[in-house]
Amino acid sequence: MGRIWFITGVSSGLGRALAQAVLASGDTVAGTVRKAADVQAFADLGPGAHPFVADVTDEATVQDAVAGAQALAGRIDILVNNAGYGLTGAVEEASPAEVRAQFEANVFGPLAVLRAALPGMRARRSGHVINVTSVSGLAAWAGTGIYCASKFALEGIGETLAQEVGPLGIKVTNVAPGGLRTAYAGASLTRAAQVIEDYAETAHLAPRLLAAHAGQESGDPARAAQAILKIAGAEDAPLRLLLGEDALHYALRKMGQMTSEIGDWAGLSTSIAFPKA
Numbered sequence: 001m002g003r004i005w006f007i008t009g010v011s012s013g014l015g016r017a018l019a020q021a022v023l024a025s026g027d028t029v030a031g032t033v034r035k036a037a038d039v040q041a042f043a044d045l046g047p048g049a050h051p052f053v054a055d056v057t058d059e060a061t062v063q064d065a066v067a068g069a070q071a072l073a074g075r076i077d078i079l080v081n082n083a084g085y086g087l088t089g090a091v092e093e094a095s096p097a098e099v100r101a102q103f104e105a106n107v108f109g110p111l112a113v114l115r116a117a118l119p120g121m122r123a124r125r126s127g128h129v130i131n132v133t134s135v136s137g138l139a140a141w142a143g144t145g146i147y148c149a150s151k152f153a154l155e156g157i158g159e160t161l162a163q164e165v166g167p168l169g170i171k172v173t174n175v176a177p178g179g180l181r182t183a184y185a186g187a188s189l190t191r192a193a194q195v196i197e198d199y200a201e202t203a204h205l206a207p208r209l210l211a212a213h214a215g216q217e218s219g220d221p222a223r224a225a226q227a228i229l230k231i232a233g234a235e236d237a238p239l240r241l242l243l244g245e246d247a248l249h250y251a252l253r254k255m256g257q258m259t260s261e262i263g264d265w266a267g268l269s270t271s272i273a274f275p276k277a
Contacts, residue, residue, distance in 0.1 A: 143206025
């Protein structure tokens, strides 16, 4: 049976590619799908594929799916928080309902999965949590502010979790892909309903750019899956893994800008201290 993986969102995209790579390696995948109609399609991938119908925004179904995965061999070795979707629109355009829905899927959903799976990992003092974030969780860009915020949140959760569970024998890695040739920019992308024309040349460029590059993204989901497979369970697994040349470019540019700006304003930053006696 090999290692037991629990991967959310295996119906398509990176989740599907990762599940296929894991199964080809001889490991077992307990994967979540949102629709009963997708169960058989996942089960058909092979005897090691075990589908569970679960919506990460429904904690009860998450608990049931994790329990089912643990029942396969008494453990989950590698947990991959992959399920989520994108929302475009200016920050002002996004309605409270749209913002909440984005955070339910991209933040509260992964938290529900963590709450369900971590007790077993803690009891065994082993396991690897892999959160699929995004380079947009490190470097924000106009028109994707709410999505970026959700991924920034998941980055923070993963980084903090690593400090908390590391001493318990559990590893944590935030995987931040750039553009992958999946349905992210197509069927999986949602746009804020409100449209404010003042943002035509800023925020509204995001959905146009995503649509224009849909199907032409440089990132190969199958190769991304192999990269994740390589670090899964590794003793030297990184806290953060960027995937794609674009991810590297935008993350390094952001860090350079931050370093420069912090240095430029360091005098003002330190000026708030009480005067030395």
